[in-house]
Amino acid sequence: MPLHPLKLGIGLAVAAAITALGAGNAVPQAAGQAPGPFTAAQATAGHAAYLENCATCHNRTLQGGGEAPPLVGSPFINSWGRRGANELYGVIKASMPLGNANSLSPETYQQIVAFLFQANGATPGTAPFNGEGTAKIGSFATGKMPAGLLDAPVAAAPARRRAPVMPMGLVVAGTVKNYTPVTDAMLTHPSENDWLMHRGNYQAWDFSPLKQITPANAGSLQLRWVYALDEGGRQQFNPLIHDGVMFVSNNRTNTVQALDAKTGELIWENRIGPVLDNLENATRTMALHGNLLFYGATDATVHALDARTGKEVWKTVISTYKNDKVGGMTVIRGKLLVGLTRCDDLSVQDHCWIAAYDTQTGKQIWKTLTIADKGTPGGDTWGNLTNDQRAGADAWISGSYDPELNLTYWGTGQAKPSRQVERGTDGDALFSNSTLALNPDTGKMQWYYQNAPGESLDLDEVYERVLVDHGDQKVVLEVGKTGILWKLDRTNGKFLDLAQTVFQNVWVKFDKKTGRPTYRDDIIHQKADVAIASCPSPQGGHDWPATSYYQPGDLLLIPLSQTCAMYGAGSQLFYEMPGSNGNLGRISAYEAKTLKPVWTFQQRAPFLTSIISTAGGVGFVGDFDRVFKAFDVKTGKTLWDTRLGTGVQGFPVTYSVDGEQFVAVTTGTQGGSPVQKPRTMLQEVHRSETGQAVYVFALPKKR
């Protein structure tokens, strides 16, 4: 057989990236500022269309954020400078807006592309852009944004996706009868009847002592009630249960509701607002304390509602940066701890943090930055970057808490921009992708452990920190997007052990004493205009669908995903993980003490809920393809399943009312990588883009 040493063997965009590598790394510059293939009127209209359709993810400043790449500056030019204007138009039209591709008119797409050209320094010409021009973008755009462009007046946004006018405020008045104030003691030792906090208890177990539902009877589970929720937003919230009342929310309309958890009867409803097309962030967490229910709205405000009536008691603005969002949230010793996320602006004032607020007043008590500035501990890990060039380390998942040690454990996300070569430093970038142990009274960082130093591929380590005791050994366990299951001594942050749960090719080895990983050579020597193969993809080997700790069997039940990506250089291309046989979803059980594998289960569709387990020996989980199932936690065998209205996503809960055990789960339609990747890859799966609801199941009623 003949050998073809230079034949390209990968998809179109990957081929483009490699071709670009061969051509060198210099950033193309505009030659004499040749006019771009668009008009000023198009760009002006495109600015408004961009704000309406793109800015929620890519930021009004075009700097990107979260999983959305920057659309301005050298990252944009490095990615697109050698590619044709028509190619950019084609990609945007075929894939955007997220989850609603090809939904705008061709003229609107052309206007948005014209605005991107202008924002990258291109000078408007006389001929309108029609989507077909093949001129290389680098021949007319420099990447340098004209001064004042973003301050220019913008026409009113079109009404295409505006919500219909709806009544706001406390639209359904009612009172929860016999509500018991939630105390610190109740949070420390929650009743098995309740689900008082994100993931059920301070240890983040997603485990319930309830045992009415067993492997022997789970097959007879029945739908008890369903309640339709507002459409839109990234619905991934964790219902809270107390005294037979279920609290639910929707983060597009910022609506909070109290339902009778046994019957599904609506007790009160507060439409807090604002109503936003909030596609860029989920509101996963609410919190309870005293008579208050805390909700983080999508305009970076925290609202304390009277849990009995839904009336607002106080609200506080946690950030004035428009894109910032409320991340994790939990109550510890009378303080509401909040993590900030989507703090993407390159500004000292927009560094991410974890803060504590007085639950009675909303007044901030302390704030701990998750970015190390110059001159502070860890500040030298960002190289020579000025403080306003340091970003990321979002605290978007709630922390866990050890009352004995009086330490709360939070994870942080990746540094931003995600890729080292775009950040401008190959340093570790503390305290990104780390485990932080904080004193909840003062915010003082007791210790930190950086799981993924200097990470480059949007592989967060922000997820749940599960606290487990084995005799005298107190450990904290976590799985990040690389799928590494980390075990640390939670008294001091010392690395103890790790296990690889899915295929990963990002790290080639680990220091046996410290756990510090070594990156693959082409990641270390990455180039701005070359995509990097990453297994797992930014969907994560593990993402926000959280692990359950089945305490009776010392089992960690971990939802996992099996996709890879060609990441960077302006786009992401997804592919199945080698060895997965096309199964994007996996659940694996590991013994927590030894990290030994116990059982695994694969399927085509990825799982989009946390797993919960119960003392009855039954686990529950939902997936992208609308299936909600019960399984035997000891073997992984499916005991019961049913299909719901759309993707099953969020955080299932189980609770008891009048001696009867219920299981609740939500459906939702939008999301980040865990939804986007399978939406692109599972072309045979068709789900409704409506159908958000909460479903409640129980065993048949005794007649």
Add this chain to the structure above:
Amino acid sequence: MLLRFLMPVLAAGLLCASAAAQTYQANLGPMPLDEATKRNMLGRGEATASWDGKTLTLSGRFAGLPSPATKAYLFVGPAIGVPGTESFDLTVSQADTGTLSGQIALNAKQAAAFRTGKLYVQIDSQKAPTGNLWGWLLPQHFDAPPGEPQQGPWFLPQLDTPSR
């Protein structure tokens, strides 16, 4: 259904992966794709490759391509899951469903790449001329069928493929 479940369901008696394994398997799925390209990159397939110390003998099948296959290759990548540039031609049916095969003499370096899981099969098609399907040749192993739990331990490429 055929496309969705055209996965290798190997007999339970198959040997687990080991350094001595000489027969490797690949499950072929879509090449890296996005919203703009995904409709041209459907299909599934499978391949096996045996190494006798001199020659690699490969055979496989595929189905469900959106357009007829045009070429097939065996590529050498720098790591499992990382695309490469060095390739060998394979014989492939010029159809949307068919077979592929080849016999390739590998030098020592290429044989080491085979042993360490760095070889992958790629099929091009008319609508996806730079790649429609691909799959990494990994040591033959048992996978429980989709939907069936497998009691551990189970195959993970980075742990169960020889590193040298």
